[in-house]
Amino acid sequence: MSSPVPSAAASTALRIEPLTPAIGAEVSGVDLARPLDDAALDALRDAWARHLVLFFRDQDLTFEQHKALGHRFGELHIHPAAPKDAEHPEILVVHGDDKVEFVAGSLWHSDVSCDVEPPMASMLRIEQVPSSGGDTLFASMYAAYEGLSDRMQRMLCGLTAVHEGEQYYRGRYGAGDLRDGSYPSAEHPVIRTHPVTGRPALYVNEGFTTRIKELPLAESDALLAFLFRHCARPDYHCRFQWRANSIAFWDNRCTQHLAIWDYYPETRHGYRVTIQGDAPFYDPDRRP
Numbered sequence: 001m002s003s004p005v006p007s008a009a010a011s012t013a014l015r016i017e018p019l020t021p022a023i024g025a026e027v028s029g030v031d032l033a034r035p036l037d038d039a040a041l042d043a044l045r046d047a048w049a050r051h052l053v054l055f056f057r058d059q060d061l062t063f064e065q066h067k068a069l070g071h072r073f074g075e076l077h078i079h080p081a082a083p084k085d086a087e088h089p090e091i092l093v094v095h096g097d098d099k100v101e102f103v104a105g106s107l108w109h110s111d112v113s114c115d116v117e118p119p120m121a122s123m124l125r126i127e128q129v130p131s132s133g134g135d136t137l138f139a140s141m142y143a144a145y146e147g148l149s150d151r152m153q154r155m156l157c158g159l160t161a162v163h164e165g166e167q168y169y170r171g172r173y174g175a176g177d178l179r180d181g182s183y184p185s186a187e188h189p190v191i192r193t194h195p196v197t198g199r200p201a202l203y204v205n206e207g208f209t210t211r212i213k214e215l216p217l218a219e220s221d222a223l224l225a226f227l228f229r230h231c232a233r234p235d236y237h238c239r240f241q242w243r244a245n246s247i248a249f250w251d252n253r254c255t256q257h258l259a260i261w262d263y264y265p266e267t268r269h270g271y272r273v274t275i276q277g278d279a280p281f282y283d284p285d286r287r288p
């Protein structure tokens, strides 16, 4: 009979080092290839709620281990448009080299916000890195909300945004692998309440948000252009420099990210597991 696999936290203590005050922390002292015990899971959840995106080094995971890790946080999400491996449809390949015409995530976005129930979280493991470059920027949408004037916050709180997948996915993936037979589209509150922390977060992004329903097109375009610029302020950001077998684990409900494609013609390659979320909501009575 085989002996039980030791859990990740049995003999180690997590160390958490923030990257910036607004967002990001590097976590060490955990082996994510092993099953997480409940204490380690609670500690990671707590750090994640505080720092919004967690980074781990030297995590050499098989697809099964990567999926099992994601599963500890929720059901796995299937991408609505990207090509899928028959055996591992939950794994999204993230790849850039000298032949591709695009790389995933090269516009500011929150993953698949065009889904009616967009992903709660994403866990990306990069296996091959270029000799330099290929960093990812992450932005706190709590900080972006808090950086707006009271008047602007009050105006945005009643508004609804349309998020569409087609303009983003059609040129990248074609229509051959559509999960639901058509490109996703959804309406979400411009400000959403985080279901765990209760904090309000700005929830529009350059990748998927096409208009604000309650405004005439010209006003909607101008307001979205302002908000996209606002989200890109560096004081809301952290920047992660990947090494082979680094993992980033981010909360799509309160962050956006941007993958920098500055390493052409070199190769960057990795795999993302994405965790299902719920329909975004805004609750004016819920405050942290």
Ligand code: SIN
Pocket: 094, 104, 105, 106, 122, 124, 135, 136, 257, 258, 259, 260, 272
């Ligand atoms: C993504 O949007 O998931 C890709 C991010 C990255 O490649 O850094």
